[in-house]
Structures are given as C-alpha cells and as structure tokens.
Amino acid sequence: MAGGSGSPGRSVTSRALGVLDAFSSDAPRLSLSEIAERSGTPLTTAHRLLGELTEWGALIRRPDGRYEIGRKLWDLGLLAPVQLELRQVAAPFLQDLHTTIRDTVHLAVREGLSALYVERISGRESVPVVSQVGSRLPLHATGVGKVLLAAAPDDVVEKALAELRPVTRHTVVDRERLVRELAEVRRRRYARTCEEMSPGAASIAVPVQVERPTGPLAVAALGIVVPPHRRDLARMVPALEMAARGIGRALARSMQFH
Amino acid sequence: MAGGSGSPGRSVTSRALGVLDAFSSDAPRLSLSEIAERSGTPLTTAHRLLGELTEWGALIRRPDGRYEIGRKLWDLGLLAPVQLELRQVAAPFLQDLHTTIRDTVHLAVREGLSALYVERISGRESVPVVSQVGSRLPLHATGVGKVLLAAAPDDVVEKALAELRPVTRHTVVDRERLVRELAEVRRRRYARTCEEMSPGAASIAVPVQVERPTGPLAVAALGIVVPPHRRDLARMVPALEMAARGIGRALARSMQFH
DNA sequence: GGACGATCTTCCGCTCAACGGAAGGCCGGC
DNA sequence: GCCGGCCTTCCGTTGAGCGGAAGATCGTCC
Structure with a gap:
C-alpha cells in the first residue's frame, strides 16, 4: 500500500538537518537524488523538504537544476x-x-x-x-x-x-x-x-x-x-x-x- | 481545551526557520521567551524546536541559559x-x-x-x-x-x-x-x-x-x-x-x- | 523517430508525531 | 512566605508529514 506512517523515529527538524548535512566542502552543489542518497532520505521526502527550505527563506538556493546553500545560512553562520x-x-x-x-x-x-x-x-x-x-x-x-x-x-x-x-x-x-x-x-x-x-x-x-x-x-x-x-x-x-x-x-x- | 491541531498553516520547516530568524546581529544571544516572542511561536513550541535544533546537530548552542547560533550553522554558512x-x-x-x-x-x-x-x-x-x-x-x-x-x-x-x-x-x-x-x-x-x-x-x-x-x-x-x-x-x-x-x-x- | 533510462515532480490516503494549553518546578525579589 | 517571571514536563487531539506509485520531462542510444 502506498502511504506512510509518519517519519520512523526522527523528528522533522532532524531530517531537514540531514538534508542540510548532505552539503560539504567536497560537494557544495548537489542534485536532488544526490541529496536523497547522501542523507538517506526517501527521494520524495527530500524533494518536499528542499522545496520548503528554498521557498521559505533562502536557506537553500536553486539557481539551476542543482541545490546549494543559500544566503540566509551565510548570514546566520556569520552570527555564530x-x-x-x-x-x-x-x-x-x-x-x-x-x-x-x-x-x-x-x-x-x-x-x-x-x-x-x-x-x-x-x-x-x-x-x-x-x-x-x-x-x-x-x-x-x-x-x-x-x-x-x-x-x-x-x-x-x-x-x-x-x-x-x-x-x-x-x-x-x-x-x-x-x-x-x-x-x-x-x-x-x-x-x-x-x-x-x-x-x-x-x-x-x-x-x-x-x-x-x-x-x-x-x-x-x-x-x-x-x-x-x-x-x-x-x-x-x-x-x-x-x-x-x-x-x-x-x-x-x-x-x-x- | 487542551491539545492542538497541528501547526495552523505553516510547515514545520518554516517555523524552525522562524526560530532561527529571531537571531540577528543586534541580538545574537537570546532567551527562550525572547525567541518565542520574536518569532511569534508559542513558547512551548519554541522550546521543543530549540531542543531539537540543539540536540540534533549543533545548529543551536546553549552554553548557559541562553541560546546562540551553533558551530554547524557557521560551517554551513561558509559553504554558501x-x-x-x-x-x-x-x-x-x-x-x-x-x-x-x-x-x-x-x-x-x-x-x-x-x-x-x-x-x-x-x-x-x-x-x-x-x-x-x-x-x-x-x-x-x-x-x-x-x-x-x-x-x-x-x-x-x-x-x-x-x-x-x-x-x-x-x-x-x-x-x-x-x-x-x-x-x-x-x-x-x-x-x-x-x-x-x-x-x-x-x-x-x-x-x-x-x-x-x-x-x-x-x-x-x-x-x-x-x-x-x-x-x-x-x-x-x-x-x-x-x-x-x-x-x-x-x-x-x-x-x-x- | 521511437524506445529507453535517469531524474524530477505531482498525487493522495494513512498514520503518528507535532502541537500547544495547562500545570508543575525553579529562582530571585520584595 | 508569597508573588511573578521564566523554563520544563505532560498529554489528548488531529492534521501535517510521510513516501510509494504514477506521471512528466529530458537527454541518449539504436
């Protein structure tokens, strides 16, 4: 059957984090499927999360097909x-x-x-x-x-x-x-x-x-x-x-x- | 009555973002209630989100009572x-x-x-x-x-x-x-x-x-x-x-x- | 040109995890 | 001791997140 039980074990926040964690200095620009694989997130879920992260405040950018860390994360990072x-x-x-x-x-x-x-x-x-x-x-x-x-x-x-x-x-x-x-x-x-x-x-x-x-x-x-x-x-x-x-x-x- | 319906209108990701957004260069260190107020999030919710953000990967730190932007956000920001x-x-x-x-x-x-x-x-x-x-x-x-x-x-x-x-x-x-x-x-x-x-x-x-x-x-x-x-x-x-x-x-x- | 494969996007019903009010600590000030 | 902030824990309700399947898109190879 289709459909899911909610996330099995991890909170929403932690999966969003997992998605962010997929980025590294070796791979600052990633495609959807790369992110899904690296973070162990189902492709569909990764897609939704990245959509929210992008739409909702420039945490993630997507100038062309690929995803990259957005300006807001840069801003926040400078406050650390x-x-x-x-x-x-x-x-x-x-x-x-x-x-x-x-x-x-x-x-x-x-x-x-x-x-x-x-x-x-x-x-x-x-x-x-x-x-x-x-x-x-x-x-x-x-x-x-x-x-x-x-x-x-x-x-x-x-x-x-x-x-x-x-x-x-x-x-x-x-x-x-x-x-x-x-x-x-x-x-x-x-x-x-x-x-x-x-x-x-x-x-x-x-x-x-x-x-x-x-x-x-x-x-x-x-x-x-x-x-x-x-x-x-x-x-x-x-x-x-x-x-x-x-x-x-x-x-x-x-x-x-x- | 107690109890909630889920978040009314905004996705989880976006509220987590709202919480992060509370930080600014004017206020890089905040208390729980300050964050709740600045982000318009109910206090309890802010508390939980910050807990996840802190526990789940050093996005947020809490060296003493107050919250501040953590090392991981700094890392990520540098990748922007x-x-x-x-x-x-x-x-x-x-x-x-x-x-x-x-x-x-x-x-x-x-x-x-x-x-x-x-x-x-x-x-x-x-x-x-x-x-x-x-x-x-x-x-x-x-x-x-x-x-x-x-x-x-x-x-x-x-x-x-x-x-x-x-x-x-x-x-x-x-x-x-x-x-x-x-x-x-x-x-x-x-x-x-x-x-x-x-x-x-x-x-x-x-x-x-x-x-x-x-x-x-x-x-x-x-x-x-x-x-x-x-x-x-x-x-x-x-x-x-x-x-x-x-x-x-x-x-x-x-x-x-x- | 047409079939194939890879990648991205949309759809949707089922759950369970997020929600947040209430209540219970904790502390410091009067 | 009592009061007033502030933080933390608890818990029943429910809709938001979940992700498999199917559709769309694009480039490639025969």
Whole structure:
C-alpha cells in the first residue's frame, strides 16, 4: 500500500538537518537524488523538504537544476559566536603579521582531536595550502595542530596518540616520534613542519596564550605556511611570537569586560 | 481545551526557520521567551524546536541559559556560494591594497536596494566603520552603495530614489542632489563621501567591472574608509582602480572555466 | 523517430508525531 | 512566605508529514 506512517523515529527538524548535512566542502552543489542518497532520505521526502527550505527563506538556493546553500545560512553562520571574539580580536594582528611576512597566515583552535581553522589570510599562490576557514585537520598532521596538541591536557594527547591515521604519505604516524616532537615543541615553544601536509609547503606555528591564575592557557595556535627552501624560516619565529603575544594580551583585556 | 491541531498553516520547516530568524546581529544571544516572542511561536513550541535544533546537530548552542547560533550553522554558512567566487578571487587584491594604504578596505555587491558587504579588511582603529561582513546598508548611504547605484539598471535607480530614508543625520535624502551625485560618480568613475555614515570617516569607492559583449558590467564595488582630514584622498584612487581592474580581470578569467 | 533510462515532480490516503494549553518546578525579589 | 517571571514536563487531539506509485520531462542510444 502506498502511504506512510509518519517519519520512523526522527523528528522533522532532524531530517531537514540531514538534508542540510548532505552539503560539504567536497560537494557544495548537489542534485536532488544526490541529496536523497547522501542523507538517506526517501527521494520524495527530500524533494518536499528542499522545496520548503528554498521557498521559505533562502536557506537553500536553486539557481539551476542543482541545490546549494543559500544566503540566509551565510548570514546566520556569520552570527555564530564560534570563536567570534577570538577572530575579531586577532584580525588586526594577523593583518600586521601578513604585511610583514607576506605568506599565508592562519589561526586555529583545538576542537576535540582536530585543529579547526577559524581565520586565514592567503599569501602568494606559489605555496599550496590545504586548510580553509572552517576546515578541520587532525592535530598530529600540521604545525598548528602539533602546537595545540602539545598544550592539550594529557587525556587528549593519549586519545590522539591512540589513533594516528595518516592524512598524507608524510604524516607522522610513529607514536614515539610524535611524542618526541611534542616534547620539542614544548621546549622550543614553536612547531615546525616540512612538507607533511603538501609538497612544497613548510610551516611554523606558535601557541596563543592567555595568562590565568593557574598559569598560561593555550587558547589557539598561530601558524604560517612558506616554501620549504626558505632559509630564514627560524627568523620568522620572533614575528610570530610577537603577534601571538599581542593576540593573547588583547584577548585577556577583552575578556575582562565580559 | 487542551491539545492542538497541528501547526495552523505553516510547515514545520518554516517555523524552525522562524526560530532561527529571531537571531540577528543586534541580538545574537537570546532567551527562550525572547525567541518565542520574536518569532511569534508559542513558547512551548519554541522550546521543543530549540531542543531539537540543539540536540540534533549543533545548529543551536546553549552554553548557559541562553541560546546562540551553533558551530554547524557557521560551517554551513561558509559553504554558501554567496559571491564565493568573487570573495576568493578578490581576497589577494584586497590584501595588496590594504598593505599599500593601511586603511579599512571593503568589497560590496548590490542586493536589491542594499549594498551587501561580502569582504572586509580592517585598518587602524582610529576610523570608525559601521559595515561588517554580511551587513547591508541602503545604496544611497555609502560610497560603495553610490557606486553600485550609479551602475544599476534604471528601474533600480528609480526605486531607490523613491525611498530615500535617512540612515544618519548626514545621509543624502534630497533626490536632486543624489541624482547629481550619481552623474558625477559615473563621470569620474569613483564615489567620494565625507562623514555621511559616521563622523570621522570619509570614503572613496570604485566599481569592479567585468567586460561583457554588451559592455562593461559592474559586479561589485571596492571601497576604503579613511580619516576625513587626509589630504591625499584623491591620490588613492589610482591604487583602488588598479585593484578593481585586477579583480575584474581575475573574475573574467575564472568565469571562463565555469 | 521511437524506445529507453535517469531524474524530477505531482498525487493522495494513512498514520503518528507535532502541537500547544495547562500545570508543575525553579529562582530571585520584595 | 508569597508573588511573578521564566523554563520544563505532560498529554489528548488531529492534521501535517510521510513516501510509494504514477506521471512528466529530458537527454541518449539504436
């Protein structure tokens, strides 16, 4: 018989969410059937939901046959206080740093076992950079990730060490080696990688710390990506540290008021 | 009597949307009853919807008593192709321009009768700037707005002239004067304002054009905000024009491939 | 040209999940 | 203690969402 029982188990909201979830940076534009398949929603249902989402307020757009994320979601996303304060406070410092060194600069925070990139300024295109604002990478795979991991609580480090999946052929997957690297990051107060994420790109990263009664707390990591043949990589560390200190101080100041 | 018939007239999706819509940049953090009131949803219903939105995938967060836009909406928003190409293509040019002039740089497109700011780099804090990425301002109230209006089709100009609401005490509301200003913008190929939006801020703006078989098409406006006492304002126009031309060419190139 | 396949859209009867008023906590102020 | 906001839980009613089937549309291949 045709006809349905209502949704079997999931609320309407959650299916609409499932439909939205079908979109990802790999697939920002999808056809109806792709969405239905990716979200596990029956085709008819997906069709109706997308219709509502489109009609009812530009959450979803459909300029041609395919569907894409609409303007309203962009608006709403900008309201998200995801590190809103950090981003606002850090922006001018990232600017200055970029002006000085002219390479890609980015800022990341730890979210679980990932580094979440919250801000970024692109440099000359010659250096290939994979991270984008909003993207996540495992903590053990990048410079900023290692800085964040080195500063993370022990249980996070343990969990991270437990699952060292390679992201590229050059990702560090040897536990002993990573432990040694983390110790060195803590000692030198900066991390350095060479072509681990993408060939032709080296990086250095430093922690952004806020002073707390219990000691300094690393709230983010600031990194730059440069061509690996640069000889003066180490010379950039002071500039990075200066910017990081600036952000840390500005953050502490702005947190007093809230 | 107790009990309800289902939702009277609006689909579930649309009420969930209404709830999301309650959030705005004026009020990014709201309590349950505020949301219920703003969205016109019965309190109980709002409560349930927010619960689902929160539980079912971090669309909404609730760190303390109040609700706020969650991380997932931020993620999704970043996928929105709202001028995605324009933003990506323009970013390095805005960078270079900012490095040269060191003041606030921003990029806006026309959306209906508003200028929508899609990208921005802040300059020295001394100059007060109201626009943010994602915000909208009437076309007649700002430099980039006037550039966009000067390049808009006649029917848009007419509609804009029909409702000249003042945004600040210094907004141009005289129709004749605005018409004259627009003519001058077209002739000089740049717009200039002085303390119209906020005291202590002047601006200049130029169109970003793409060559089309039918002639040049203005797709965006590029503007800077500087202190009004600067004497060398006009000298910056060439730099702005150069950046705008660069963006236009890069856009045309990238559009060939799509 | 005509048949086929893939994809999108409309239709419609059957349920059950959403609805929201009422009532029950919770807290802080007077 | 009592009152007034604000939030949360409860529950009977019912219409809104559900999704299979069938129709429409379009491009492709023989």
